[in-house]
Amino acid sequence: MKRLRLDPIACDGHGLCAELFPEGITLDDWGYPIVDGSDISGKLERQAKRAVAACPTRALHLEAAER
């Protein structure tokens, strides 16, 4: 199981992640991502990886979910 983790200091609110992975990321009223911290598996993991790769400031990370 994996989980998304956002570094809010690095994030500049480009918003690409929310376009690429709307199932797990929405934007707030100022365009900054709200990351759903739930476990990600299977097909969604591919989408999450694309969102991570697309982030221009490398603020988004896919990490092993802590038990």
Next chain:
Amino acid sequence: MSAAAVETGWALPRLLTGIRSDRALTLAEHTATFGPLVRRRDLIETVARAGLHGRGGAAFPTARKLSAVVEQRGEPVVVVNAAEGEPASSKDRALIRLTPHLVLDGAALVADAIGAKHVVVVIAENARPEHHALAQALRERRGAFEIATVPAGFVSGEETALIQAIEGRPAKPTLKPPYPFERGYLVQNAETLAHVALIGRHGAQWFRSAGTHEAPGTALISLSGAVAQPGVHEIELGATLADVVASLGGTNEPVSAFLVAGFFGRWVTARDAASLELTASTLGAGVIVAHPARACPIAETARIARYLAGESAGQCGPCVYGLDAIVGALESLARRDSDAPLAVSRLERWTAQVRGRGACRHPDGAARLVASALDAFPAEIARLARR
């Protein structure tokens, strides 16, 4: 003094015993007042049995923090947090200025307990009398203590910001994890350590002989606003807010509400003050401000929120833009301008949106205070929002 303290024979004050108003107790006076420092092998266990919680705002169990540092590899560093960025708080500065050896004793005890050889005492850059008292006190005792300063300001006192400053970087919060204990630092509030100094001397049972079973011990409060005796006072935990204020001379004009714990705290109406029990959690950083009934609490909340928005380290978008938007909505409500009718729904939405969205808890604290205003002053808000 409350009845409980009389029955058990332990009079207050504890931390403020023997203080003078004009200068710090010297080491000789300190030792004459409190007795010599007692080092004990079972310090962490004793602090756990005492039920001491941190007095910097978060009220984390002190013994758990100590144990977490012990479990890490390497030699840890003790950081005494006396930066006190909270504008309505003055208790930590008072301790450093008037009874610095009590804080330093506590720091020495926890350093022993976790195997630390170095202690860094952090104060605000502009805290000159405190710097003087501390430097004087350090000349009187042995041990590897040093003084570090951070820019005065709300966020500088946040624990990761302190560590950044100690390591020579700008005093701004960093993302957690890694937590300070994982980086080899034990960060403890100055008052917390002063309590440890006395728990070391007198033990857990003594500590618990003040306060209640659920809220043991004493705490320092910074009392201000419409009160007869503003200033730093020591109180027994477990009493209600109303009783504490009354025991300290009461209010000096009609009061509609109290700001409790600090700018990250919450509004408690004068009516609810009779049922609010003051514990380490509800007291937070120990701030109590009595708000006069003649002044608008929403305008005051807007003023505090404006301050907090300005104190953002400016690193995280939701904090920068979210707090600014929240301030705008509050000001619009206080002014009764054309956006006032929309303010409540905006404030509910935005205070929820910013929570948990920063590297540190700055947006959460500001949102909590604003949300508490929505709960505490519904009639006032309805009047302001009416077209």
